[in-house]
Amino acid sequence: xxxxxxxxxxxxxxxxxxxxxxxxxxxxHNAMYWYKQSAKKPLELMFVYNFKxxxxxxxxxxxxxxxxxxxxxxxxxxHTLQPEDSALYLCxxxxxxxxxxxxxxxFGEGSRLTVL
Amino acid sequence: RKEVEQDPGPFNVPExxxxxxxxxxxxxxxxxxxxxxxxxxxxxxxxxxxxxxxxEDGRFTxxxxxxxxxxxxxxxxxxxxxxxxxxxxxxxxxxxxxxFGGGTRLxxxx
Numbered sequence: 556x557x558x559x560x561x562x563x564x565x566x567x568x569x570x571x572x573x574x575x576x577x578x579x580x581x582x583x584h585n586a587m588y589w590y591k592q593s594a595k596k597p598l599e600l601m602f603v604y605n606f607k608x609x610x611x612x613x614x615x616x617x618x619x620x621x622x623x624x625x626x627x628x629x630x631x632x633x634h635t636l637q638p639e640d641s642a643l644y645l646c647x648x649x650x651x652x653x654x655x656x657x658x659x660x661x662f663g664e665g666s667r668l669t670v671l
Numbered sequence: 672r673k674e675v676e677q678d679p680g681p682f683n684v685p686e687x688x689x690x691x692x693x694x695x696x697x698x699x700x701x702x703x704x705x706x707x708x709x710x711x712x713x714x715x716x717x718x719x720x721x722x723x724x725x726x727e728d729g730r731f732t733x734x735x736x737x738x739x740x741x742x743x744x745x746x747x748x749x750x751x752x753x754x755x756x757x758x759x760x761x762x763x764x765x766x767x768x769x770x771f772g773g774g775t776r777l778x779x780x781x
Binding site for chain 2 (some may be wrong): 595596597598600603611645657658659660662663664665
């Protein structure tokens with residue numbers, strides 16, 4: 556049973572659709588992250604939120620728009636995506652500011668996105 | 672050199688074998704390193720941390736070689752359940768981001 560839950564688990568969308576991915580963590584953490592995992596490629600960090608404030612945007616295209624209303628919830632809004640955006644999108648959380656020290660990120664099971 | 676580099680494998684080994692993989696990193700200032708395990712179609716989970724000289728946890732041993740800038744993961748007496756992808760992870764200098772390697776896939780056969 557993971558402390559980080561993601562919905563939906565699977566999503567198929569057209570290039571003109573607007574959809575959102577949701578992440579909720581029940582661990583009392585203060586930092587949340589979006590990662591992208593494509594086939595045959597390393598996990599790519601997309602966004603970091605620390606105490607609800609975005610601290611990193613790793614050169615992500617504007618068709619991906621994150622939202623963090625509070626420390627427990629994180630959204631990724633998707634708009635006019637491309638087929639190459641098809642991937643597994645993983646949400647993670649950690650205690651703020653110590654992810655580097657302990658290296659412990661807690662991941663959700665991911666949302667597998669297919670863009671047609 | 673890539674920030675974090677791993678041999679993708681797969682490493683195919685029989686049960687009971689000892690297997691080791693290496694991970695090279697580019698940031699010579701990195702102080703801590705991590706191995707994550709990712710099962711097929713599952714999320715990554717922290718396996719073990721590596722600080723200073725190394726770390727041992729049961730059948731798993733992680734070693735750090737600062738001079739050559741690599742870390743290794745040794746698995747003794749492999750079990751079928753060890754089959755997974757092992758991800759090497761290195762923090763950035765500020766300690767607020769983790770860089771993941773592409774992972775090494777291990778398949779343990781009966």
